[in-house]
Amino acid sequence: MQLFATEVNPTEESPPIIFSKAEFINAFTTRIPFKVIDQLIVVEVEILDKQGNFIIDTGSETLILNSAHFKPTRKYKQEGRNKSGVHKDIENVKEKYLDLLSIKDINLKKINADVIDLSHIEKIKKIKVLGIIGYSILKDFEVFIDMHLNQITLTKIDKNGDRLSDKVYAETxxxxxxxxxxxxxxxxxxxxxxxxxxxxxxxxxxxxxxxxxxxxxxxxxxxxxxxxxxxxxxxxxxxxxxxxxxxxxxxxxxxxxxxxxxxxxxxxxxxxxxxxxxxxxxxxxxxxxxxxxxxxxxxxxxxxxxxxxx
The missing domain is CATH 2.40.70.10 (Acid Proteases)
Structure with missing residues (x-):
């Protein structure tokens, strides 16, 4: 699965975001293999000249980038704002703006990513964590989380939640x-x-x-x-x-x-x-x-x- 991201007012064209090892089923559907690391669902990603892992997290409201690897866009709306975590507020959250996120031919425009320090997760899990994929990305797809095959199937849906392709699942x-x-x-x-x-x-x-x-x-x-x-x-x-x-x-x-x-x-x-x-x-x-x-x-x-x- 290929994703393309550019910052607002970029100085040069940004490279593509690539979900490594993705399999395209049709124009609206892709399967992404994942690893299970300490009971976290982790996919391999290349983004803005960096290669590492993203955690799939429906409990996260937004797309999150790890500030250990990414800097926020120079102009962001609310510098130093807080977000709520399960146990404690997450302080000093900044934003990065992505003009376009494209899954092959499926375009998601005007994507905001929160930039948060996730280095403590990297230290505990002993892996490179580029970020977290949350609700703001997943909501536009039907998301099949398959622990039998260790893969996620994303298929684009319309405003009513109907799949844009009827040839998605072999299973019943x-x-x-x-x-x-x-x-x-x-x-x-x-x-x-x-x-x-x-x-x-x-x-x-x-x-x-x-x-x-x-x-x-x-x-x-x-x-x-x-x-x-x-x-x-x-x-x-x-x-x-x-x-x-x-x-x-x-x-x-x-x-x-x-x-x-x-x-x-x-x-x-x-x-x-x-x-x-x-x-x-x-x-x-x-x-x-x-x-x-x-x-x-x-x-x-x-x-x-x-x-x-x-």
Whole structure:
């Protein structure tokens, strides 16, 4: 997949952004292989003369560039503004303006990228992180996250969420559910042993998160076994209790086995995004469900894992 980016008032033409190893299915659809690094979905990218990795993160509102590798455009609207992270405000966020982002023949114009220091992620993960691809890019596509084949399929959709090509998936969708969109956050109605809960869905969450202030009857289904240190996008590190969460269901036919989960405080995120979430479903969700996200229709579709003979 080739993307082309130019700054506003550039001094010279910028080179293309290239998603390495992408496979073009048709004029509206491309498949991008990804690596799983510490339960993060990572794609290889070449952008503005640099080569490295981008994290696919539906929990991020924007396209983010790592300030360790990119400088903001000289003229930006709000110097030193703050953005809200899950646990703490991210300070001194600047912007970089991209005139055009093109996925082969699919053009996304006037793209803004936040420029944030992500060097702490590089240090922890021991990889070069050029940035994060978030909602502002993904919302214009139907996004199939396939943990069976380790690939993401992006297909362009119209304003109603209908695919511009009907020749996209070889597989058959077996179920679907509606979600609500609060700003950029996907919110799912779910249950834990018949107790109703609301979860946010976030591909950038290495572990599921459960609000430690949740009803004690629900906490009975969280089995702690160790302590972990978590670091969020602001670089804030905290110690949390980790374990497994049992008996999570989206409906009578979509349910999950025990999922690695951490107990944390989601108050900051709930205030920032005006939500009232009981938890976050992340990598563990996608590891158990081959999932298609359609932001325009506000629906998730599911494709079965193949049955492998013993």
């Amino acid at each position: 969708m077996h179920d679907s559910i509606n979600f609500t969109l609060k700003k950029h956050t996907i919110i799912l109605d779910a249950s834990i042993d018949n107790h109703k809960v609301k979860f946010g869905l976030d591909t950038g969450a290495e572990y599921n998160q459960l609000n430690k202030n949740i009803d004690s009857e629900i906490l009975d289904y969280f089995y702690p076994n160790k302590k972990l240190k978590l670091t969020d996008a602001s670089g804030t590190t905290m110690q949390v209790m980790a374990g497994k969460l049992f008996k999570v269901k989206l409906n009578d036919s979509i349910y999950f086995g025990p999922m690695k989960t951490v107990l944390t405080n989601l108050r900051k995120m709930n205030i920032a995004f005006s939500t009232n979430l009981d938890g976050i479903l992340g990598f563990e969700f996608f590891a158990q469900q081959r999932t298609i996200i359609n932001y325009k229709k506000q629906k998730l579709y599911f494709i079965k894992f193949p049955i492998i003979a013993p």
